[in-house]
Amino acid sequence: MRTTDHNQEDHSSSARAAAQLAPARAGGGSRRRSRLLQGVALTSVMTLALTACGGSAEGDDSSGGAAEGEDVTLSVTTFNEFGYEDLFEEYEELNDNITIEHNKIDTAENARDSLRNSLGAGQGASDIEPIEVDWLAEFQQYPDRFEDLTDPELEDRWLDWKYEDAVLEDGRLIGYGTDSGPQAVCYRADLFEEAGLPTEREEVAEFLGDSWEDYFAAGREFVAESDSAWYSGSDNIWQGMINQVEVPYQNEEGEIIADTNPEVKDLYDQLLEASVEDELSAGLAQWSGDWSDAFQRDETFATMMCPGWMLGIIEGNAAEVEGWDIANTFPGGGGNWGGSYLTVPSQGENIEEAKKLAAWLTAPEQQLKAFDVVGAFPSTTEALESEELLSSTNEFFNEAPTGEILAERADAVETQPLKGTEYLTINVAIQDAINRVDVDGIDDPDASWEKFVNDMEALR
Amino acid sequence: MSAPAAHAPVTTARSGGSAPEPRTGRRKPKVSFRHRASAWDRRYSPYLYISPFFLLFAVVGLFPLIYTGWVATHDWDLIMGQGEFIGTENFLAVLGERAFWISLRNTLSIFILSSAPQVVAAILIAYLLDYNLRAKTFWRMGVLVPYVVTPVAVALIFSNLFGDRFGLVNSILETVGIDAIGWHSGTLPSHLAIATMVNFRWTGYNALIFLAAMQAVPRDLYEAAEIDGAGKVRQFISVTIPNLRPTIIFVIITSTIGGLQIFDEPRMFDQYGRGGTDGQWQTMTMYLYELGWTRSDFGQASAVAVLLFLLIVAIGLVNFIITRRISSSEVKR
Numbered sequence: 001m002r003t004t005d006h007n008q009e010d011h012s013s014s015a016r017a018a019a020q021l022a023p024a025r026a027g028g029g030s031r032r033r034s035r036l037l038q039g040v041a042l043t044s045v046m047t048l049a050l051t052a053c054g055g056s057a058e059g060d061d062s063s064g065g066a067a068e069g070e071d072v073t074l075s076v077t078t079f080n081e082f083g084y085e086d087l088f089e090e091y092e093e094l095n096d097n098i099t100i101e102h103n104k105i106d107t108a109e110n111a112r113d114s115l116r117n118s119l120g121a122g123q124g125a126s127d128i129e130p131i132e133v134d135w136l137a138e139f140q141q142y143p144d145r146f147e148d149l150t151d152p153e154l155e156d157r158w159l160d161w162k163y164e165d166a167v168l169e170d171g172r173l174i175g176y177g178t179d180s181g182p183q184a185v186c187y188r189a190d191l192f193e194e195a196g197l198p199t200e201r202e203e204v205a206e207f208l209g210d211s212w213e214d215y216f217a218a219g220r221e222f223v224a225e226s227d228s229a230w231y232s233g234s235d236n237i238w239q240g241m242i243n244q245v246e247v248p249y250q251n252e253e254g255e256i257i258a259d260t261n262p263e264v265k266d267l268y269d270q271l272l273e274a275s276v277e278d279e280l281s282a283g284l285a286q287w288s289g290d291w292s293d294a295f296q297r298d299e300t301f302a303t304m305m306c307p308g309w310m311l312g313i314i315e316g317n318a319a320e321v322e323g324w325d326i327a328n329t330f331p332g333g334g335g336n337w338g339g340s341y342l343t344v345p346s347q348g349e350n351i352e353e354a355k356k357l358a359a360w361l362t363a364p365e366q367q368l369k370a371f372d373v374v375g376a377f378p379s380t381t382e383a384l385e386s387e388e389l390l391s392s393t394n395e396f397f398n399e400a401p402t403g404e405i406l407a408e409r410a411d412a413v414e415t416q417p418l419k420g421t422e423y424l425t426i427n428v429a430i431q432d433a434i435n436r437v438d439v440d441g442i443d444d445p446d447a448s449w450e451k452f453v454n455d456m457e458a459l460r
Numbered sequence: 461m462s463a464p465a466a467h468a469p470v471t472t473a474r475s476g477g478s479a480p481e482p483r484t485g486r487r488k489p490k491v492s493f494r495h496r497a498s499a500w501d502r503r504y505s506p507y508l509y510i511s512p513f514f515l516l517f518a519v520v521g522l523f524p525l526i527y528t529g530w531v532a533t534h535d536w537d538l539i540m541g542q543g544e545f546i547g548t549e550n551f552l553a554v555l556g557e558r559a560f561w562i563s564l565r566n567t568l569s570i571f572i573l574s575s576a577p578q579v580v581a582a583i584l585i586a587y588l589l590d591y592n593l594r595a596k597t598f599w600r601m602g603v604l605v606p607y608v609v610t611p612v613a614v615a616l617i618f619s620n621l622f623g624d625r626f627g628l629v630n631s632i633l634e635t636v637g638i639d640a641i642g643w644h645s646g647t648l649p650s651h652l653a654i655a656t657m658v659n660f661r662w663t664g665y666n667a668l669i670f671l672a673a674m675q676a677v678p679r680d681l682y683e684a685a686e687i688d689g690a691g692k693v694r695q696f697i698s699v700t701i702p703n704l705r706p707t708i709i710f711v712i713i714t715s716t717i718g719g720l721q722i723f724d725e726p727r728m729f730d731q732y733g734r735g736g737t738d739g740q741w742q743t744m745t746m747y748l749y750e751l752g753w754t755r756s757d758f759g760q761a762s763a764v765a766v767l768l769f770l771l772i773v774a775i776g777l778v779n780f781i782i783t784r785r786i787s788s789s790e791v792k793r
Contacts, residue, residue, distance in 0.1 A: 116538055145539070
């Protein structure tokens with residue numbers, strides 16, 4: 001974005017200069033050819049200048065502070081809500097010589113683009129960069145750009161799958177696990193009550209059932225009695241569904257199978273039938289302005305797929321709204337949505353200090369604190385077994401025992417899908433396909449699927 | 461270009477003056493050296509003075525430009541860097557993609573929807589500001605205010621105004637009895653919304669440029685026109701517009717360059733910044749960004765940059781020729 005600002009500055013300064021020139025040139029009408037040439041020259045020179053600027057890379061200021069000496073400034077990038085603000089202060093108090101700069105990015109996709117850019121430019125990455133599980137494989141293609149974080153003392157810290165996902169073929173460790181995303185179902189008890197449905201957590205869990213058919217059937221029952229929709233939009237549900245497919249988009253060899261995989265197509269059809277024909281969806285694209293606004297509206301939606309980190313987001317968007325609760329169930333069994341790793345890019349200047357901080361931030365005690373603040377569910381075995389987690393409740397969600405519920409949802413997770421190098425790109429393409437039908441209403445499911453197939457062809 | 465021509469008569473005059481005076485062999489080198497040095501000074505120092513710009517331009521403008529062309533002919537990964545030389549393959553791949561043509565359509569459509577009304581509105585606003593208004597500095601500064609707001613902030617505000625469900629624009633339309641418009645789902649509506657942001661930001665700025673040019677129009681032309689019985693409208697068409705010709709050309713060329721490279725506004729138009737689920741408002745620069753940064757294919761991204769460059773030059777020339785014709789025909793009238 002900074003690049004384009006430059007463009008505009010160029011634009012305006014040359015414009016000013018030319019504006020001063022313009023009246024002076026206003027007289028003659030005879031020298032047409034030379035004026036044409038001037039025009040050509042002006043056009044091409046400015047185009048050259050502007051296009052050239054457009055390609056340059058955006059450099060974030062980071063990695064400040066000298067490596068030697070005592071004072072070290074560490075930069076840490078996060079996206080969405082990691083809940084690290086208080087932890088940074090605590091770490092600074094524990095280590096007098098450390099200052100932490102926090103670079104907070106809005107969405108995971110933007111964080112990914114920014115990291116790609118820094119790796120490409122060979123500079124600009126923070127000392128600690130987050131990688132989400134959806135694009136972990138993608139960055140594992142560049143092992144020499146990241147420090148090996150293997151530490152015998154920490155090997156048993158995380159759940160097995162959480163740890164092994166970050167281990168490269170040659171045995172090096174690319175990142176320390178932060179949170180994980182076991183999903184439950186969040187629901188609006190007040191809307192359930194208006195529709196004459198059960199409102200107690202256990203009863204709701206039973207009512208929702210444990211398959212997608214049950215969940216959609218419950219939805220049909222709800223929308224028949226209510227002005228609100230069953231869920232916010234199909235893309236939210238899709239994340240729940242696709243994270244239960246063992247080999248969704250790319251096979252073991254890395255070939256793209258997303259458009260030929262019958263499992264994916266079946267889920268796509270099932271979801272869009274529920275959204276469009278049964279009108280269960282509110283037709284809101286996740287993270288959009290309309291979506292955030294809808295939490296505060298009367299006509300809204302009643303349920304949501306809820307990984308731990310989503311609790312903080314709902315609470316933020318639905319502030320003052322009473323009735324949110326969380327049910328200990330998940331359609332189709334268990335499912336993990338999201339969760340991240342902290343990596344240390346090799347281009348940083350304070351690698352040793354960065355490793356220490358990354359290890360500290362992902363330690364069980366700190367994971368519990370982050371869970372407390374934003375609901376980021378721990379991925380370390382010690383934190384998962386701790387009394388502190390299991391006894392924790394969430395005031396906003398009607399004092400629900402969120403720690404205990406999510407721990408049980410974590411146990412129910414059976415598959416960790418195989419996420420290939422193109423996982424994020426493909427998932428974005430299929431979410432677009434879904435939203436073309438459910439949100440924009442510009443295509444029917446088949447036409448939209450055709451476009452998705454074309455996208456996959458372009459990607460191959 | 462004009463510098464040597466301007467200096468030529470001076471040199472001739474000087475050498476003409478000194479020619480009849482016979483020179484001795486002893487004095488000749490000394491005088492001639494001074495003469496030569498001063499001639500060099502006059503002849504070349506202007507170039508020296510303007511050279512920093514061109515040197516700087518060669519480094520930060522020309523080099524990246526040529527390098528972009530170089531990258532476009534290679535298999536080039538954002539992170540892994542240069543790969544094999546593949547000639548025109550990147551260009552063919554890009555030209556064969558539906559998304560490229562959609563982005564071209566969107567770019568041209570947004571460009572026309574923003575530039576054309578913008579120039580017309582800017583001239584009219586400038587004409588009004590040219591009157592003897594009360595507190596004229598206030599009004600003149602006022603039209604510049606939108607320009608001071610950063611494009612990202614403008615985009616954030618407008619994308620909320622243009623929200624599909626709960627946006628202010630749709631609420632107003634609904635109270636008037638018009639159906640809500642899918643600003644983020646339809647192609648033309650999204651272009652209109654983005655063009656509105658661009659116009660909001662740039663109209664006042666262009667109006668000030670026109671105003672500056674209008675104030676340089678000799679007032680006696682208006683007096684003469686008035687004596688000839690021309691009304692305000694006639695004066696505007698026959699006196700103001702023809703005199704603004706160079707400025708109009710300038711404004712159109714700059715807004716062509718800016719308009720075809722539009723990025724901030726469409727990127728900030730929704731939460732994902734990809735240009736819609738179906739590329740409804742994905743412009744060429746956004747497509748370039750997607751290829752380069754999301755798909756990591758710098759070769760294809762550079763190919764798009766080169767194509768965009770050619771497009772801008774072509775449209776700039778067309779613009780230039782058309783404007784020239786329009787305004788010169790008006791001079792004759």
